[in-house]
Amino acid sequence: MYMFKYVLKRLGLMLMTFAVIMLVCFTLIKLLPIVVNAGAGEDANITWLKLEARGYVCNFRYDEAGNIIGADRVPIMTQLFYYLKNIFLYGDFGMGVSLPEYRNQPVWDVFAEKLPPTVLINIYSTIIGVPIGLGLGIIAALKKNTWIDQLINIIIILLISLPSIVLALIIQYYFCYKLDWFPLMMDSGFAYFNWSMFKSMLPAVFALCLGSIAGYARYTRAELSEVLTSEFMLLARTKGLTRGQATFRHAMRNSMVVIFPSILSEFIAVLSGSLVIEKMFSIPGVGRLYLDSINAQDYDFFMLLSGFYCLVGLLAGIVVDISYGFIDPRIRMGAK
């Protein structure tokens, strides 16, 4: 029961923080001028009327030809009311206004369409990164203070320190251009589960997972080498377990208590950290959409994606605390 209350409290605090941030975001966004771009053969009036229907603008101004050239804006709090009403009653997060490809399209649909590449890349990167990272960490911990440990340490420091942008450049140059193993850009289309698509995603996946490999390895090494020196390990050996048995049945399980939540949080956090990678390898994902929406000043997209990134960041933060609470009841971060 206490755990339930604890989780509720943490979630409540998180939602409060989220609400405050989004409120500030919304206010700042609504202070900006509205940009309505109509491409060739499109009618800007439709976009304006849709904006009016959403309750964002009123009192149109017309030019001589009867085209809408501007409008007064409804008070921000009223806009917020309509915005929230649309979200909660109809699940409608707004529509594209100035991004040419997505003009007059529901924002949520476009977002849902862009999500799979981003998520897939992260899943692949976790699938590749976790075993390698844990493996390196375990080897380093078992062979502590030998040359193997030193070597792994150097690799970890290099991977952590080298900026992901440089790593990605190296990968792109050598694997995609020089050796020509992978295509320079990700394949287009929506068939995500075939070999050529997987192959075209791989450079981005590598660039993404190198950093997490180093993180996992460092974490595992630190945790495992601490557990390995505990008293109960000595007991396990004296009662007749082999070194391997003792390591895997006792040490690994105990160190996993700390390592597992970090994997979970890393997975969530990485969702928001791949903007650079997504741009460099032309992944048609959420990051690209976010950058485009900033450049085109498409505010409904911006709000939705900001909310997404914000939520991802907050979740990554509390997931560790909460899972600690479940796994090890002695730790209640933020509790009295």
Added chain:
Amino acid sequence: MEAKTYENIPKEKFQFAKKGDLSHDTKLDTKPVSYFHDAFRRFCKNKGAVVAAIIIIFLILFALIAPFCTEYTVKYYDSQFTTTAPKCKLFANTSFWDGCVEEETDYIYFIEKYAIGKETGHLVVKNNKYEITDEGLYKYRKDTYYSVGFGNYKTITESEYKSIQKYQNETGRQVLYPTVRLKERPSVPFDRNANIYYKVKGNKTEPALDKDGELVLNYWTTTAGAGRYDDGYDSLRIEGDDGFTDENGKQTFYVYGRVVSGGYEVRAEYYEYYIYQHVVQEKDGITEPYFLFGTTAGGKDIFTCLASGARFSFLFAIAVAAVNMFVGAIYGAVSGYYGGKIDLIMERISDILNAVPFIIVITLLKLNMGSASNILILFIAFFLTGWIGMASTTRMQFYRYKNQEYVLAARTLGASDKRLMFKHIFPNALGTLVTSCALVIPSMIYSEVNLSYLGIINLEAGSITSVGTLITAGQSCLSSAPFVALFPSIFLALLMLSFNLFGNGLRDAFNPSLRGSEG
């Protein structure tokens, strides 16, 4: 008994408890070791951190000194020397860092480059060495400085034509080369190309070779007495142009300038023309094209830009870190010292600020302050999110020390809150703060690189550039000129690596609980 009231007890009423000497505390023979001295000593034991510190000093010196060692400026750019390969004179005879790139091209492209070397002595095909691959392609090292060649035919004014001739006579360097008759040039659109290797037959151009397979260049010739000798050229002539007699027995010269409206149309070798322009016309101290780190696709000198960008990044990062440290320390001190309700409210505020992703902060600022300078926007964004870390570090230290006995003692002696906070408790937090400052500087440079790359901010304006701008420029021509991204990437990687090692060393050194554990 007479009652006496004393203000003070008179001196003579006292007497020594023990006759003899007054006992003094013996003075310590050893020197006291201060906290920072001790930290420094422990830092020096960490070899990796010391090496990192040396590298950092080297990088900072590079950023400070390098802009003065070169004639190029950040504003400089050249439209012809673009994606020029890095060149260091020390390595001129090796096949590394010599301003050349490996090329594998077809015959026509090769012979055009080869002809430039043959005509001017500036060997575009390095050492005239080439191999023919199995696919019939020509493989050689192309000198990117000479390969610009003649570019297009250039129309110059009469005064410049005279000035170049004067320059040629003074220095003995050949800038202008004989030109080609209009009808001997290939058809549009290739007629502007002043690199000659061909003869025109009908509407076909083919390499002009004599029977030994050597190139023969079909210059425009004129005979001395024909009255056509009016190109106004009276200066250095190329080898072989010594008034030789043609098959009709007339003395013949090559023509160097074709009269067109507005001056002369000439074939000028760009390498020499560049030198002439900078030495005579612009007088900016550039004596020859020489790019230690190469040039970008926009023709900027990477060495200068990198050093200036690094200098800007360092100064900016230090300024932001200082402001963050100042605000964070005060905020953290107040919140940690007073605790209770004040702490709770202040913590909520910084919690919320801390939860906003940096990318959202910067874009909101950028969108709302579109007209303001990008530097200001970046500064505000780093400040808004940066001080929180400093504040929480300070707060932690205050929680740790505020209930210690020495603080209580100071309070008993009547020290004010302000004095307690900044004189007694704060120095304990200083070490950790300095460490986080050291770690914040590279992370700021890294953020700037990422933001420039993502196109959210653009610091390239006037005489300011940034490391991020350079890396972005390098990535965009990665496949054709990978060396553009090379040096900025090396710089960034070295910087991050050494700052990480340095910061870790500093953290360990300032952590007294590790004292003695290193052995």
